[in-house]
Structure formats: C-alpha cells, structure tokens
Amino acid sequence: MNGAYMQDERILDLLTLQATEGLAADGAAELDRLLAAHPGADREVLERTAAALWLAGDVGLDEPLPPALRAKVQAQGEAWLASRPPVVAPGPRAPVTDLASVRAERAVATGVAAPVGPTPGGVSLGWWAAAAAVVLAIAGWYPRFAGDSAAPVAQAPVTLPAPVEPAPIEPVAPDLAAEREALVAAAAAAQRLVRWDWAGTPDPAAAGVRGDVVWDPERQQGYMRFVGLRSNDASVEQYQLWIFDAERDERFPVDGGVFDVPAGRDEVIVPIDARLAVAKPAAFAVTVEKPGGVVVSSRERIVVLAKAPA
Numbered sequence: 636m637n638g639a640y641m642q643d644e645r646i647l648d649l650l651t652l653q654a655t656e657g658l659a660a661d662g663a664a665e666l667d668r669l670l671a672a673h674p675g676a677d678r679e680v681l682e683r684t685a686a687a688l689w690l691a692g693d694v695g696l697d698e699p700l701p702p703a704l705r706a707k708v709q710a711q712g713e714a715w716l717a718s719r720p721p722v723v724a725p726g727p728r729a730p731v732t733d734l735a736s737v738r739a740e741r742a743v744a745t746g747v748a749a750p751v752g753p754t755p756g757g758v759s760l761g762w763w764a765a766a767a768a769v770v771l772a773i774a775g776w777y778p779r780f781a782g783d784s785a786a787p788v789a790q791a792p793v794t795l796p797a798p799v800e801p802a803p804i805e806p807v808a809p810d811l812a813a814e815r816e817a818l819v820a821a822a823a824a825a826q827r828l829v830r831w832d833w834a835g836t837p838d839p840a841a842a843g844v845r846g847d848v849v850w851d852p853e854r855q856q857g858y859m860r861f862v863g864l865r866s867n868d869a870s871v872e873q874y875q876l877w878i879f880d881a882e883r884d885e886r887f888p889v890d891g892g893v894f895d896v897p898a899g900r901d902e903v904i905v906p907i908d909a910r911l912a913v914a915k916p917a918a919f920a921v922t923v924e925k926p927g928g929v930v931v932s933s934r935e936r937i938v939v940l941a942k943a944p945a
Contacts, residue, residue, distance in 0.1 A: 831941040893928040918942035
C-alpha cells in the first residue's frame with residue numbers, strides 16, 4: 636500500500652474519531668498536520684453529518700451524542716439561535732430558545748421520541764454504525780482532498796461507428812393492369828377508344844394465343860394484352876409491334892417497339908411505344924424479329940394481327 640493512500644486513510648480515521656469521541660491534543664495536532672497538505676478539505680463535514688443524523692432520529696441511532704460532539708453541537712446551535720429572533724409557534728407554546736427544545740418540538744410534531752439517556756461503557760456499537768454511515772455520506776466528498784495528488788484518469792478515445800449507407804430504394808413497378816384499365820375507362824368515356832382482339836396466324840408462337848390491343852388516339856397511348864403467347868429467348872429473337880396508319884403507306888407501318896414474354900407467364904401486358912404519331916390506326920401486327928428489332932420488317936413471321944371488325 637503506498638504512502639499517499641495510508642495518509643488518506645489516516646485522515647478519515649482521525650475525522651471519524653473527531654466526530655464521534657473527540658480528539659486528544661496529539662490527535663488534533665496530527666490531523667492539523669495532515670490536513671495542511673489538503674487546503675480544500677472540510678474538517679467539520681463529519682461532525683455536521685453526524686449531528687444531522689442524530690437530530691433526524693435515524694434508524695439505529697438510539698444512543699446519545701458522544702459528550703465532545705454533543706457539547707460542540709449544543710454550543711453551535713445555541714449561538715445560532717441567539718443570532719435569530721425568537722420563533723413563536725401558534726398557540727400558547729413558548730419560544731424555542733435551545734437545541735433541546737428543537738428536539739422536543741420535533742418529537743411532538745412527528746410522534747417519534749428523541750433518544751435520551753447515557754449509555755454505559757463509552758461510545759456504543761450504535762455510534763460506530765453512525766460513524767460508518769457518516770463515512771459513506773462523504774464518499775463523494777473524499778476525492779476532493781485525495782484527488783489533488785492523484786494522477787488524472789486517461790479517457791479512452793471514443794470511436795464513432797461508421798455511417799451506414801441507406802439501402803437503395805427499388806423503384807416500384809407500375810401496375811400495368813391498373814394503368815390499362817384507367818386508359819380504357821377514360822377513352823371509352825370520351826368515345827375514342829380503339830379496342831380490337833388479337834387473331835392468331837399459322838406461326839408456331841401463335842398457337843392458342845388470345846388477348847386484345849387498346850389505343851387512345853388523343854393520348855397516343857395504348858397497351859397490348861396477351862394470353863398464351865409463347866415466351867422468347869431475347870438473345871435469339873424478340874417480338875416487335877407494327878401499327879398500320881390509314882393515312883400512311885402500308886409498306887411503312889409505325890414501329891411500336893420490341894418486347895419479350897418471360898418464361899412461365901401465361902398473361903402479359905405490354906405498353907405500346909409508338910415511334911411516330913398515329914393519325915388513324917387501321918391494324919396492329921406483331922412479328923418475330925432479331926434482338927433489338929428492325930427498321931423495316933420482312934413480315935415473314937407475323938404472329939398475331941388485330942384490326943377493326945368487318
């Protein structure tokens with residue numbers, strides 16, 4: 636155990652003795668010498684705490700104050716009361732003029748009797764328990780005089796967590812079925828809806844296919860719906876839409892865009908991507924072309940065709 640620690644322990648021992656039994660001349664001199672090295676220390680903190688516990692009638696303090704501490708507290712209390720105007724309580728009670736009256740008033744008000752009477756044998760076990768409580772009460776005060784010689788405690792560096800990048804937000808796929816129904820409703824209400832059913836051809840991809848094409852000439856928008864159209868391998872071939880306009884040369888239909896049919900999909904809805912304005916649609920045809928589509932189709936593989944009923 637180092638010397639500084641032993642010195643601090645000795646200070647606490649002497650302060651405890653001072654608060655509970657009083658110090659002889661040599662003990663007081665030793666305490667003065669030790670506290671001289673700690674100018675911020677409060678040598679009377681234990682006495683005040685012990686007196687406060689006794690006045691409060693704390694559990695376990697069923698013993699009177701030690702004579703030395705009692706005399707000091709009595710003298711300090713009477714000096715304080717002498718400097719104050721008399722306290723007159725309502726009713727016939729007399730002014731409070733001494734410390735004993737303070738405790739008597741407290742006992743009447745709270746119903747808790749104040750400890751009275753001496754205890755044979757000097758300082759009792761109850762007062763040693765009080766001294767321990769006093770030492771605990773100054774646990775937060777003790778570092779004030781011990782800390783001026785203690786080395787500062789190194790603080791560990793605070794490492795903040797790395798910022799977490801938010802997960803990318805996936806775009807919500809449009810509900811093509813709902814969009815198609817909205818276009819159909821709006822165009823039908825305005826009496827401009829073009830809606831024709833698909834008719835298959837002998838091409839193998841058209842076997843059992845059905846569905847329709849809807850088109851709004853004013854909005855220049857439309858959708859194709861297929862049920863049973865065979866899926867394609869986009870690295871080998873793709874489907875391409877052609878729109879025949881009654882006001883254009885039928886040799887040059889308008890390109891409506893290329894699209895794929897994924898495997899395992901029985902029904903697909905495809906938005907029309909017309910590259911030119913269509914003034915008066917006459918027919919819609921879907922062909923099979925090379926990946927990416929073509930500018931002019933040979934029309935060797937027409938899969939489905941939709942046109943106005945005869």
